Amino acid sequence: MFSRMFLFFLYFLFLLSPPGLSLSLTQDGLFLLQARSCLSDPNNSLSSWNAAASTPCRWRGVTCDHHSAAVTALDLSFSFLSGPFPAALCRLPSLSSLNLSYNLINSTLSTVSLCRFLLYLDLSQNALVGPIDSLATLTSLRYLDLSGNNLTGEIPESLAALPHLETLNLVSNLFTGTIPASLGNLTLLKRLQLAYNPFKPGPIPRELGNLGNLETLYLALCNLEGPIPDTFSNLVNLISLDLSQNSITGHIPQWFTRFTRVTQIELYNNSLSGKLPRGMSKMTSLKLFDASRNELTGTIPTELCELPLESLNLNENKLEGILPGAIARSPNLSELKLFSNRLIGTLPSDLGSNSPLNQIDVSFNRFSGEIPANICRRGQLEQLILIYNSFSGEIPESLGKCKSLTRVRLRNNNLSGSVPEGVWSLPRLHLLELLENYFSGHISKGISGSSSLSNLLLSNNRFSGSIPQEIGLLDSLVEFAASNNNLSGQIPGSMVKMKQLVNLDLSCNQLSSDLKFGGIGYLNKVTDLNLSHNRLDGNVPSELGRFLVLNSLDLSWNNFSGEIPLQLQNLRLSELNLSYNKLSGDIPPLYANAKYKTSFIGNPGLCSHLPGLSNCYGRNKNWRYMWILWSIFVLAGVVFVMGVAWFYFRYRKVKKLKKGFYTSSWKSFHKLRFSGFEVTKLLNEANVIGRGASGKVYKVVLSNGEVVAVKKLSGVPAKVDENVGSRKDEFDAEVETLGRIRHKNIVRLWCCCNSGDHKLLVFEYMPNGSLADLLQGSKKSLLDWPTRYKIVVDAAEGLCYLHHDCVPPIVHRDVKSNNILVDDEFVAKVADFGVAKMVARAGQGTESMSIIAGSYGYIAPEYAYTMRVNEKSDIYSFGVVILELVTGRPPIDPEYSENDLVKWVSSALEHEGLDHVIDPTLDSKHREEISKVLSVGLHCTSSISITRPTMRKVVKMLREVTTVPKCTSVNDGNDPSYHEDSSHCITED
Template structure:
């Protein structure tokens, strides 16, 4: 009977629907979800109807017990304080919040996570001190707190970790003593405390206790004094980086005992003395040795070069003597950089025979002899940089078969003979520079095969013959500099096919014939120098169509005829047509004394320039009576113009006064005001106009208390306002509802980097918006005017940071978020101290509450050159559209150029910067008005601008991240090579030939 009852009871339960509920660990994680800001919906798949969280994103469980053992929230864009509740997960061994916005302090109660082995809280926004209690986690093996804002001392308790193998505190604000406490943690394999403003400290001898240490990064840590001898006790060391400090003295001999060392970097210190002479042969595993940019003296030890090195970098020191022959025997050598020293003698002629060489840079030394013939023996050689030495002889014929060569710089040597024919046509070479030598012969027709060549510089040699037609096959050539040679014959017609050519310099040759009339096809031409040749014929009028041309020199030729009037359309910085056979009247633009030197030596030319033409005095006499007759006519005209002007002014004054019926105005204030609407209305006089646009006029109103405000008067029929500033790139009309909603939003904004809206006055047909007055006007007007010199680097950096903080406030702190939709330099206003404030984000266009997603717009709003690609194509807009526009503003600050300009051709500023940096280097985009001592910081700001203008919105940082990156640029002692932990890419690469090329 009992058995039957049990059977039916079980059958009944099985027929009921299952009742599931989440387990306790799932409840803990649901609490994490509720406490963190999740704009990217990382937690969207965390369903509380699941019985277990093991299938949730970022969660891993033990397959045997079902307990949560790992939480990986890397790159999830989460914000908020650290969720301490995760420490209730008793089996949690792996926890990563890397690259998020976890803020506040790291709580000391994190030590309750007693099972943790891996803790990564890097790249967040933590502040305050490091928690003392971390060392009480007995199982902790990996600790990464890099890229935060921790400050103060490293706790003494950090010397008591029991199993810690990896610790990274790089890139914080730790300003106490250098943390030698880690020398007690003998289990350490990686110690990274670089990029912190520690107090000046020595690297103590107790560092030798870390016998298991493999990676030691102490760069930019304010280290002083000498390196301790005990470093020789680090038998397992693979990488040692003490760059960017103030170390002094000699490299200790004990370093030669590091038999497992792979790489030693002493980059950017102030080491003095010689490299040690003995002990190197014990370092049988050493592969990379980098002691560049120091003050090392003496010679390169032969024992060092006997090691099987892969990379030897000793550039920018004061080394003397010869390069040891034994360097050629290394079977692994791929990089040899010894430029900017005082080395002499010959380069080992067997260099490259036994090595997979990739790069050799021996520039700026006193080296002599021949170029080694077998540099490309292993077929991997790419860069040969030997400029500014005393090499002699010919270019080895073997290099003409090196198809992997990419960059060649042999300028300022004593090389001679014919260049091997195949050398001209190397298929991968992008840069070929061999100026200031004694090369002779002709340019080989094989140059047609150099399809990748972008810069050809062969000036100041003895080349002769004609320029071959095959030069026209170089469709990627940007610069052809062949001045001061012995070329003859006419210019080849094929040169007109080089539509990317920007610089053509053939000065001081024996070229003849006419200048091709089809030269207008060279639309990118910026520099044309054909001076000191034997050209004849007339000057082609088509030269006047070259809108990018700013240097024109056709002097000392046999040109005849008149100076074409079409040349007046050019904007030239240098212009020289002297010593030809030109005649006739000069075009009016050039008939001025300031251009006299441009036309000397042309007896037939006449113009209003003293001494240029013998008939000038007679012409002046003939004109004298005509001038007298016209004086009376001009006087009458002036009188009539004055009458018309007076009538126009009176009419405008009457219209303004008629429109201001004080009894019909209503005032809406957003701040406590010290003035009334009547005081504002009394200032709306035409004499006070400081700007005008499609939507109305802007007045400067000086109040009775002496303060000034800016008043924007908007009007339009049917109460519609023209969309300001968007005539060419989109626009429309703003209706009353949108205007009222926008004013309500602006009235609530309170931020130091957003222009303050004092109040709004309105009638039926007119609206006045009263803003705070900004004495220095807009960034765009100032940056692109003769007063741009006022904007030095510190001011430009401050403007970038201020405006970024204003946009970050709109995106991240306003609820709902505000998308500006028209970020540009003209909408960034400057106060009396050049503080920047974002303006015009709501006056003449409506910005809806877009929130976290995107919104489709009916028209394109924005200004040419600033509009994000996806906005222009899809009409979909979000915060990343503003990020793109702000990136263009950064590029304006760095380059000093406008977002669109005829010199870019069909490109805008973003594409021009990318192309120019890639082909010519960063020096060609940085504004020449900026002091070169700030080049490092300028390059970093340029990188941020390029990151913000990424074509894909997902690759652009948020404005909150942009603010953080800008603050890092403003920090002290920023390294030139970036962070060494792999989480921040270098800002630029530096060598003898491309100082400061953007990475």
């Protein structure tokens, strides 16, 4: 009876089915369709999964048995699928291989345990959560890759019950506890990869030495301590060993030389000591050896250099002796980094002759002799870094033919002679650093050929002749330093074309003629200008007053004459030196104070009340005094009467105002054209333009027409306690750091006030307000996609500077769209960095535990259990800002229910697709760019902090979205990694 009813039911379904639907689809096909129904497929990756087919064997990602047509393998990697793991896949009886890597599978692994016949399982780079205990039932597994997820808990001992396992990859998850010793029972294991997990500090399990078949061991950044176990001597089949970024101590064992199959050894960033092992000649397969940043001593073994190495990194140790000549005979050597050791002797004369050298850095050693003539013989050398050694002789002519060079750093050596003509015109060169040598000859006119040059550093040499006009063609040049040479002639007028120039230092030369380069005002990014100790004459150009970001101006020891132009008062200079010239007349009022008392000495014609200068009144001073006295007496009566009346009505208000500021201590970081007292008078409720957790923000219009923003910090204890002095010192130290920041994408701090009851920060005013105001307010129509893209790149560069170019690095702690301000030209600047920390310190005490680092909707998930913030916290918050820009939505909204914008975007992408996520007010022609920027935002908001990119990487990814100029770091060059990455940020004011 039942069978008849079932057949009738099937017949009924057939009658109702559409004409194109086949009822002959195999059972495996039906299971796959059921699995598809559980997943979101915004990219239509599974469009070929057609229910009308008779078999799924031609569907995308499906592999079938040739005879039975049963599904045996499924590969849907990189398909942008999202949703829970589809349990229907485990009903495929012949399925032995499953690859769902690089998707957005976001469930636990409980249902995966039903796939008991799997041999191969790859679920890497998804959003899986929870523990992995349930996988112990997959006893047939040979390959298991769960890397790049959010899996938690301890690695279970039960994994040892997978006797056939050959690959175990759990990299980049959130596993805690320790590495279980029972993994040593997986004797068939060939690849064990557990790196980048927050394990509890502990030793490397000795039992791992039982894995005699192991070929890959990847335990980087696992909180490992103690020595390398001697049982590892049994791992003779190792091909790749990575124990980097731990706290491993002891020596590199002698038995390492038994690893005759190993191609890669990574031991960097540990605390290893002692000498490198001898007998390494047996390791004939070794290609990459990195033991940098340890405490290694002794010499570099010749046997190591005789190996066919591709990369040798021994930098930042305490190695001594010479570099064995055998290293030059390596046919594969591409990278050689030995900087910051105590090495002596010469570089092998044939270094580079037999090797495709790409990077060499032997800085901060005691090398001597000449630069090898054939170091770029293979034409692949990009970075030549030899700074702080004792190299002598000339630069080889062959380097002038090395078109691949991007960075040449030779500072602080004993090199001499002329720079080869070809070196001046290398087409890919970004940095040419020749400081502190004995180079002579001219700066070549061929320098215009180095069109990518951003830093030209020639100071403290013996260069002579004139600066060629062709230097003005270097429109990417950020820094030009040629001080302490014998340069003569005029400063080329063509230099006005160098619109990216930030730092110009031509001091201590013999440059002459008057300073007249037409259009000088176009150099509007210059922050430091030093032309001192030359023979320049004529008037000080009034056009210098257009250098609005100029921070330091030194024209001392020249022959300038005439009066000091009043236009210099437009500048906010922290350093000014016009001493030892032939200037005359009055000193501009802004500079006639004690701060600049040494800025004008040695100018007999100048007059002022400053020490060392003559009095401006001369012979007529008595008459002028009398005239002044009469004026005073005439006005005194009027002023006295009016003053008494005014004082009567204002006394109480002024007294109250002064009471709060009688202990005020004002600190300025730029030259100001207003007083602190004027600022405080205007702090009233009518001028409040913003309120936040850190305090109120006032818009203050000063008497000179200038507008500033004043933040009055809250959280200041009302009652003075025994720690108030130390807290005041902490505040002053924090603000001192903030005040020194100079970058085009960071809001400038003019000055601050720290009193017993008040803490004020005075910033430049940003007319367009915050990004949050623009996105959610009436001006949203102004934010087309190109403007939004510009804003996000600007903000990224500001944060990049804080994270990577400040010493020490600065963590913002409260990145949000409210703290990204926009000026009248829609240049975005980061604001309030460090303020959250100051408020927390100001309010610390019994309530300090209630102070949250960050703002709701922007706080990184790990903060909930670590209560710590770092650069990765900022990056998560910045990712939320990116999502705001793309979606036009706020970070928190009732529509999200209990979720936030990050989870809303993930859910919307899963169920509705990309078009539902993008702000509908944006032009669809930018869809591709918007999608790429959204991808960066999703990358930044990864729930696993270690998988988030650095801000340097974020800037690079954002700039790769469209064709825009690259940004380059500028610092003093003392670090061997100076300009290491082309994505460094430009440090400008």
